Amino acid sequence: LEENELQDFITRNKDNKFGKALQDAILKGQEKLKGTPPLVEESHGSHHVISVKTYSIIFATLIFFTFVTVWVAGIDFGAMNVIIAMAVATAKASLVLGYFMHLKYDTIMNRVIFGSGFFFLLLLFGFSAADIFTRFKVLLSFAF
Numbered sequence: 616l617e618e619n620e621l622q623d624f625i626t627r628n629k630d631n632k633f634g635k636a637l638q639d640a641i642l643k644g645q646e647k648l649k650g651t652p653p654l655v656e657e658s659h660g661s662h663h664v665i666s667v668k669t670y671s672i673i674f675a676t677l678i679f680f681t682f683v684t685v686w687v688a689g690i691d692f693g694a695m696n697v698i699i700a701m702a703v704a705t706a707k708a709s710l711v712l713g714y715f716m717h718l719k720y721d722t723i724m725n726r727v728i729f730g731s732g733f734f735f736l737l738l739l740f741g742f743s744a745a746d747i748f749t750r751f752k753v754l755l756s757f758a759f
Contacts, residue, residue, distance in 0.1 A: 663720035673714045680707045 625641070628634030684703050692699055713719040718726055 673710055677707055677710060
């Protein structure tokens with residue numbers, strides 16, 4: 616309903632119980648909302664501007680880490696292969712999240728939201744891995 620239609624409805628029904636109750640509820644709600652700040656910002660305001668120099672440095676660092684990824688893939692580090700590859704990938708992802716997705720300059724709440732999402736993703740992977748690796752008979756049935 617539009618505000619004008621609501622006012623017309625209240626005016627037409629002000630003499631019956633429903634109209635009086637509705638009018639009282641609207642007045643009480645308006646009084647409660649008067650001092651309440653808005654939950655969402657109405658204007659976006661200014662955003663943090665990252666310089667071209669900073670973007671260039673981050674881009675060069677990402678290219679460097681890409682070369683490191685290719686170089687590490689060609690060397691056999693044994694059991695450390697996955698750990699080294701994940702460390703390089705984590706460094707690259709951190710740069711992308713921090714600078715290109717602006718988490719470095721954003722509010723702490725957005726960092727908490729991202730971190731909690733990532734934490735629950737790790738929980739999902741952890742519990743899935745625990746379930747898979749504790750099924751010894753199932754693992755023996757696979758040909759390694």
